[in-house]
Amino acid sequence: MHRRDRASRGLLAVTGVSAGPDRRCSAGTHLGSRVQQRSHPPREASPGNPELAPELTLEINTLSEELTSLVSQLAPSLLAVPGCGALTAARILGETAGIDRFKSKDAYARHNGTAPLPVWSASHARHRLSRTGNRQLNAAIHRIALTQAHWHPPARAMMARRKASGDSGLEALRILKRRLSDVVYAALQADIIT
Numbered sequence: 001m002h003r004r005d006r007a008s009r010g011l012l013a014v015t016g017v018s019a020g021p022d023r024r025c026s027a028g029t030h031l032g033s034r035v036q037q038r039s040h041p042p043r044e045a046s047p048g049n050p051e052l053a054p055e056l057t058l059e060i061n062t063l064s065e066e067l068t069s070l071v072s073q074l075a076p077s078l079l080a081v082p083g084c085g086a087l088t089a090a091r092i093l094g095e096t097a098g099i100d101r102f103k104s105k106d107a108y109a110r111h112n113g114t115a116p117l118p119v120w121s122a123s124h125a126r127h128r129l130s131r132t133g134n135r136q137l138n139a140a141i142h143r144i145a146l147t148q149a150h151w152h153p154p155a156r157a158m159m160a161r162r163k164a165s166g167d168s169g170l171e172a173l174r175i176l177k178r179r180l181s182d183v184v185y186a187a188l189q190a191d192i193i194t
Contacts, residue, residue, distance in 0.1 A: 064086070083147030113134065113137070
């Protein structure tokens, strides 16, 4: 049986929608249209409806306060890291899913994609940014790194030292992200103990 036929039969069994006589449509196309049929109409949040803005702002503020409260209970050490706000800390907590499953800070760095990859060009060995790992976790660490690179004096000094020694700005940022991965790992370990 062809893969598309199996997808069509599975689609028919799950949603009750047939792929049609030509069977050239994918299951994803039909599921997408099925979701559009079943979804609720969007709330009227447009420039023409300004009275909804205060209600949405209140809802956002309430959720933000609730999230900050929960994160401050679960990870106070992580919130103490300069540049790490409640939303970033919540993302790190959710994506890490338990720091005790990593045997070392290096394993955690490999998981979040900040472990450097060696690259050789002729006789010059250097490291480049890893494109593997959990990209959401990497993005959270990247936000902390950018904040620290702009506002945190020790991070700014480290970036200046690396640039003075011949590293590019991206290489210096990669090194900062790797060090921040170790800081985040230590903060999460400290939060388990407390």
